[in-house]
Amino acid sequence: MNTFSNRKQCLTLLKQVVLVAPFAAPLFAMASPGSDAIRTLAQDDWVQRSVSLADMGITNPVVLQESDNHQSFFLPVPKGVALDAASINIQGDFIKGEEAAAALRLSVDSRPLHAQRITEREGDLARVLPVEARRHESGFVDFTVDWSSPSGQTLCEPTRQSSNILTLSPDTALTYRYSMQGLHTLADAWSTLPGKPVILIAAGKLEQQSFDSAWRLGVALERNAKRAQVRAFPSVGETVAVDGLKIPTALTSVAPFSALAGKTQHKVANAAELGALLVLDASATRADLAIADTALVGQINAALDALQDQLKNDEDAVKAVQEWRSRHASAAQKVPGSQQIQLVSLGHQAVIAVAADAGAKAAGVFDSHWRNVLVSSEATISQAGESGDASQREMRVSALGGSTTAFDVVTRGEWTAVFPLSAVAVQGRMPGELVLDVAAAPGASSTLPVASVLWNGILLNAKQLSADGQPERLTARVPGYALGVTNNLQVRFQRQPVSPNCAEIPQGYPVNVLPTSYLRSSDAEPDGTFVGLLPLLAGNAQVIVPKTALDNPAANLRQIIRLASAASVSPVNAELTLADSSQVFKPTKPFLSLDVPVDGAKPLIDVKDLQRLRAGGDEKRLLDLTGPQPLSAASVVDSNNQHGVIWYALGDQVLTPRAPFVFNQGNAVVLGEEGPLTWVDSSNPQLSQSMGLSETPFHQWRKYLAWVLPLFAASLLVLLVLGVLARRQKKKQGL
Missing domain, CATH: 2.60.120 (Jelly Rolls)
Incomplete structure (x- = not known):
């Protein structure tokens, strides 16, 4: 009986196992180590950020x-x-x-x-x-x-x-993280951008519209003291860095993740590996902003689709990837509408996605004057120009960040305002005159306090104040050579403390930079120098680049962004023109030409056959150098009755200066990897004579003679005519 009973129990148990087995299979699938690891990655929504003193412009x-x-x-x-x-x-x-x-x-x-x-x-x-x-x-x-x-x-x-x-x-840095779910507005997303934000573009040849938006967005970043980087989405066959990848142990044996493990670099073999790079948040796919055109969205989706296809034997891993996509790849869910900007996710980064046709208007709305109104995660921009009224020439200094409250000074005190050049270079004008109203209370010493005005460390004006508590005015011209990408305006107050026989402790007395202080802009005065040209380029200018720039967009965009920023080109008002670099181009506006010859231009420094750096005219050649690479040269030129800057590269490598700079000296410059190497100013009598630019002692008077001589000739002609008429009148009277 016991044997029969045991057999019956075994049969019953076997039936239960057989009946439950189909339902148990999914449970085992859910326990897949790979799917668990992908889900863990999907649930991690922390965004890491770091900002150093160097990122803020404090490089020393x-x-x-x-x-x-x-x-x-x-x-x-x-x-x-x-x-x-x-x-x-x-x-x-x-x-x-x-x-x-x-x-x-x-x-x-x-x-x-x-x-x-x-x-x-x-x-x-x-x-x-x-x-x-x-x-x-x-x-x-x-x-x-x-x-x-x-x-x-x-x-x-x-x-x-x-x-x-x-x-x-300068390496002192603040590091923090925030939850991607806690970031809801475009304004907050802009404020979290690192010091070197990355703009992601599609791999391969770029459409002109996307190319146009990318350079404008990059210049907008540069004008806000960021160092824009441009990165193309990786493609199959490309070698990418994978040394910083944190691959979960459970995925090191799962293809295609296993192909990325234990390496410093990896040549991408297929689209599924691109999907794995996205899921692992590799640096090659990481971005802060993106030109979200149809090509880029399609490439991201193709990579993730290929990853899912390779994991198809593990159904739960496929579901885990889909869950990851919903949380970390909203950038690929749809292409933004026309003139639209969106806050999306890509990997473990919050990304500002810009429509292919929205570059100019996005640059306008991300200006410091407007960006705080972006209190949503999506916006369609119908119109967004540069801030400021074209007829308004004065800008309050308080709008540049300086405090308007009084502070006490014992011996020395400083009032400071730090602002990008874009804040004061608007509507085709540049800073011209600084008018500061200051006040100082009387002190214990009979020696009157002194106020000094400095712009980027250059002394513009100084005055001994009356110190009677009443407003006093200091006026100073802002020279072009004082301008920088980031500008530091200082008013330095100095007092002489007094304490006879140390009978009392010296006390501070208040001083104040008043809110009536302002900066007056000036119109363009083209005089053959970079400084005279900057206001024209800050207005309605033309950026001329070769058509071939679309074939290698990332490298060329980095170059255009840095040079356009150096020339103060407006990312809102400028026009991009693609030209055939083998043909001479005739500009129709003030221009910045990159490797495109313009009609009638005679640059002081040029590049011959991509190999020879030359300076001076053909008759008096000052320099003819072959060998050093990579270098480039920029010069002020005239073409088709338009003023502009022409830039040529020396060598085949596309050179992008690392440090930001401004064309603010002379009328020609040689550039290296670290920025300007040497400036040339043809108004220097010795240099201009050696370069064959002047043949007489009257070279320095050329600006004045240009209008004095015609006026003198016209006056002489009028006198001759009057003399002839008077003589005829006398003859008639004599008759």
């Missing part, structure tokens, strides 16, 4: 060497997004030459987080300060360094330079 070390130093840095962060895992990685060092100890205090958002008494003779400043995980409605994290040293035995002694010196490196 910050040296604190006074006896009492207080230095604040305002590091930009998105306003409406909560930061997570945020910290400031401080890099620098100190040297202590004084006998007494120095004091160091580090604060974040006005909260002291580190205080230390420094007794060592030298040391490293490397420290990590936590930043509170919250929203920063101001749009900044305030990082402050206080470095002080004993200055004397008596309190009334003025501050002085100390041999205790602290140096802060």
